[in-house]
Amino acid sequence: MSQDHKKAPTMADVARLAGVSSMTVSRALRADAPASEETRKKIREAADQLGYVLNSTAAGLSSRKTGFVAVTIPSINNSNFADTVRGLTDGLNSLNIQVLLGYTDYDADIEEKHIESMLRRRPEAIVVTGGAHTPRARRLMSNAGIPVIEMWDLPDSPIGHVVGFSNRETSRTMCQRLHDKGYRRIGFIGGASSRDTRGADRRRGYEEAMRELGCEPRVTAYGDPPITMRQGGGALAEMLETWPDIDAVLCVSDLSAFGALSECRRRGLQVPGDIAIAGFGNYDLAECAVPSLTTVEVHAEDIGRRVAELVREQLSGETDNRDHVTSLIPFEIIERESA
Amino acid sequence: MSQDHKKAPTMADVARLAGVSSMTVSRALRADAPASEETRKKIREAADQLGYVLNSTAAGLSSRKTGFVAVTIPSINNSNFADTVRGLTDGLNSLNIQVLLGYTDYDADIEEKHIESMLRRRPEAIVVTGGAHTPRARRLMSNAGIPVIEMWDLPDSPIGHVVGFSNRETSRTMCQRLHDKGYRRIGFIGGASSRDTRGADRRRGYEEAMRELGCEPRVTAYGDPPITMRQGGGALAEMLETWPDIDAVLCVSDLSAFGALSECRRRGLQVPGDIAIAGFGNYDLAECAVPSLTTVEVHAEDIGRRVAELVREQLSGETDNRDHVTSLIPFEIIERESA
DNA sequence: CTATTATTTGTTATCGATAACATTTATCTG
DNA sequence: CAGATAAATGTTATCGATAACAAATAATAG
Numbered sequence: 011m012s013q014d015h016k017k018a019p020t021m022a023d024v025a026r027l028a029g030v031s032s033m034t035v036s037r038a039l040r041a042d043a044p045a046s047e048e049t050r051k052k053i054r055e056a057a058d059q060l061g062y063v064l065n066s067t068a069a070g071l072s073s074r075k076t077g078f079v080a081v082t083i084p085s086i087n088n089s090n091f092a093d094t095v096r097g098l099t100d101g102l103n104s105l106n107i108q109v110l111l112g113y114t115d116y117d118a119d120i121e122e123k124h125i126e127s128m129l130r131r132r133p134e135a136i137v138v139t140g141g142a143h144t145p146r147a148r149r150l151m152s153n154a155g156i157p158v159i160e161m162w163d164l165p166d167s168p169i170g171h172v173v174g175f176s177n178r179e180t181s182r183t184m185c186q187r188l189h190d191k192g193y194r195r196i197g198f199i200g201g202a203s204s205r206d207t208r209g210a211d212r213r214r215g216y217e218e219a220m221r222e223l224g225c226e227p228r229v230t231a232y233g234d235p236p237i238t239m240r241q242g243g244g245a246l247a248e249m250l251e252t253w254p255d256i257d258a259v260l261c262v263s264d265l266s267a268f269g270a271l272s273e274c275r276r277r278g279l280q281v282p283g284d285i286a287i288a289g290f291g292n293y294d295l296a297e298c299a300v301p302s303l304t305t306v307e308v309h310a311e312d313i314g315r316r317v318a319e320l321v322r323e324q325l326s327g328e329t330d331n332r333d334h335v336t337s338l339i340p341f342e343i344i345e346r347e348s349a
Numbered sequence: 350m351s352q353d354h355k356k357a358p359t360m361a362d363v364a365r366l367a368g369v370s371s372m373t374v375s376r377a378l379r380a381d382a383p384a385s386e387e388t389r390k391k392i393r394e395a396a397d398q399l400g401y402v403l404n405s406t407a408a409g410l411s412s413r414k415t416g417f418v419a420v421t422i423p424s425i426n427n428s429n430f431a432d433t434v435r436g437l438t439d440g441l442n443s444l445n446i447q448v449l450l451g452y453t454d455y456d457a458d459i460e461e462k463h464i465e466s467m468l469r470r471r472p473e474a475i476v477v478t479g480g481a482h483t484p485r486a487r488r489l490m491s492n493a494g495i496p497v498i499e500m501w502d503l504p505d506s507p508i509g510h511v512v513g514f515s516n517r518e519t520s521r522t523m524c525q526r527l528h529d530k531g532y533r534r535i536g537f538i539g540g541a542s543s544r545d546t547r548g549a550d551r552r553r554g555y556e557e558a559m560r561e562l563g564c565e566p567r568v569t570a571y572g573d574p575p576i577t578m579r580q581g582g583g584a585l586a587e588m589l590e591t592w593p594d595i596d597a598v599l600c601v602s603d604l605s606a607f608g609a610l611s612e613c614r615r616r617g618l619q620v621p622g623d624i625a626i627a628g629f630g631n632y633d634l635a636e637c638a639v640p641s642l643t644t645v646e647v648h649a650e651d652i653g654r655r656v657a658e659l660v661r662e663q664l665s666g667e668t669d670n671r672d673h674v675t676s677l678i679p680f681e682i683i684e685r686e687s688a
Numbered sequence: 689c690t691a692t693t694a695t696t697t698g699t700t701a702t703c704g705a706t707a708a709c710a711t712t713t714a715t716c717t718g
Numbered sequence: 719c720a721g722a723t724a725a726a727t728g729t730t731a732t733c734g735a736t737a738a739c740a741a742a743t744a745a746t747a748g
Contacts, residue, residue: 404704
């Protein structure tokens with residue numbers, strides 16, 4: 011139970027106890043390195059007895075393999091990104107590579123800080139969300155000499171590989187779908203700032219689609235990203251104030267869509283009778299809400315899995331980061347009750 | 350744009366360019382170490398020019414300060430834990446300490462694996478969720494020679510400090526509240542396995558309270574933890590099958606509570622008229638749902654902040670881990686429309 | 689049974705920074 | 719302005735492992 015007192019045993023300590031050289035210990039504790047089963051056992055016992063835990067800081071310095079990949083996502087508390095991280099983590103698990111996560115809070119400056127401090131730890135690859143970075147962040151990543159992957163977006167000038175989809179296209183498609191169903195006075199609810207670049211892209215797609223369809227765009231920008239459920243409700247109220255005749259609302263995410271839906275219920279508005287509502291992300295919530303939400307499924311976990319694959323390929327030298335491979339992860343519209 | 354080719358510049362490279370010793374570079378790049386403003390500037394310029402990024406792997410090996418804390422949480426996609434991580438991250442930020450996160454998926458064996466691989470990286474402290482660990486995990490943490498903090502629970506035999514609350518008590522209190530409101534045939538919806546020890550504690554609290562109140566406990570265990578919204582709906586259906594006369598349901602989390610709520614809506618049951626529903630966690634969802642959910646607010650972010658404080662105290666030597674400080678974070682019942 | 693090859697183990701140098709100590713340069717004091 | 723104190727910089731050893739090379743031991747072939 012004593013702490014801080016005795017310093018942690020080192021490989022040399024284990025070697026001494028087992029009566030071998032520390033190089034043999036190093037080898038015995040690694041699965042791939044050659045060592046006889048006999049000594050392996052002996053060494054494992056000695057290690058156990060001392061409570062030895064490998065110091066991967068030292069190992070990393072020496073071998074130049076730190077065994078982790080740096081990843082930044084905008085928010086920890088977002089089902090979609092969580093799914094991506096899960097796919098990524100699972101995919102890298104088999105390579106014995108861990109994920110070091112940084113949350114940017116949709117802020118490029120925070121992202122830059124994270125990127126820098128993560129790079130200090132010498133990750134074997136870096137994965138970032140989106141294509142909008144500070145110039146310095148771009149430079150840092152480009153010069154790091156490791157694979158760089160941007161995900162969840164299709165940047166105009168990618169740094170390395172890309173795994174994502176067109177957010178613009180998702181809302182264009184959804185608008186088209188709403189139009190096909192006969193809705194004409196379609197509004198858009200999203201965040202007030204463009205910090206959430208994917209949200210901003212969805213809005214852009216909406217505006218383009220509306221113009222192409224000959225409809226007037228009606229945007230209610232409300233709150234800082236990520237726009238919450240409650241803000242979704244507030245936004246709907248504001249929207250009804252401005253355009254009382256609205257007949258459908260496209261929301262930047264399922265969360266705001268649910269907020270809007272709840273606001274409708276409180277006001278006694280029928281969904282989709284009086285107003286249709288569509289979301290984005292296909293959160294659990296979308297399926298479970300009453301009425302269930304029409305939304306966009308983006309296969310977030312697949313994004314993570316595909317990123318993991320690319321990381322693996324690049325680390326094993328099969329691919330070069332300069333190839334700028336772009337993996338499109340297809341999205342799909344999930345039609346449910348709300349629209 | 351070239352990668353992999355030139356190896357990253359080292360401190361020695363910067364020193365050479367700036368015409369000083371590498372020790373001076375080391376000092377100049379750290380805020381606390383002594384160095385003249387003049388050389389600082391000169392060195393920063395040289396570092397910029399070379400695109401130098403500190404290698405904190407090497408720094409950590411030498412200084413025995415890795416600048417991060419290991420944290421395990423059951424699930425990344427859980428609003429409560431996300432809040433705790435936010436509080437923790439923010440709190441440690443001022444100390445320039447990062448958080449390395451591991452997700453255990455409510456599995457003690459996975460937790461053990463994470464703990465081991467995290468300890469290899471020599472964190473300056475380790476924070477784990479709950480008090481249920483494998484014997485080996487306990488041993489590893491005890492022997493690591495670093496502060497250990499268990500959170501979100503009140504373990505019977507804590508390893509070091511504890512920051513949490515009694516999950517049992519939350520559901521006892523909620524049961525009492527429901528009873529006060531006149532409900533008597535109160536059911537409980539939770540996961541089928543005891544892997545989620547906090548969920549199991551809540552169930553235990555429910556059962557105790559029911560017995561004390563002279564009511565029969567009615568538990569529907571459904572699905573692996575964490576029980577989802579959809580499973581909450583399924584559980585409610587099952588519960589109504591078994592006990593059609595139920596008049597209130599206490600759910601292990603707001604997610605399952607929302608699922609149950611939706612199921613009620615689909616069946617045309619009034620909430621709280623026909624059935625009252627109470628959740629746990631005070632997710633955004635709870636406030637936004639119609640009807641809004643009565644639930645338990647546990648101040649998850651405060652837990653994280655308090656953990657960060659304790660880490661700071663221990664690293665600065667103000668507290669000793671063997672003191673076994675327990676910080677109780679008070680919870681509260683949020684009464685809303687659903688019960 | 690010797691020569692040859694494969695397997696296992698050991699030795700030494702090194703990864704890139706910082707601690708600890710030594711030295712030089714600047715600043716202050718009477 | 720000498721002597722003492724403080725501030726800035728340099729030197730050397732070290733953190734704990736692994737790579738690269740070398741040696742010893744075991745296995746195989748002729």
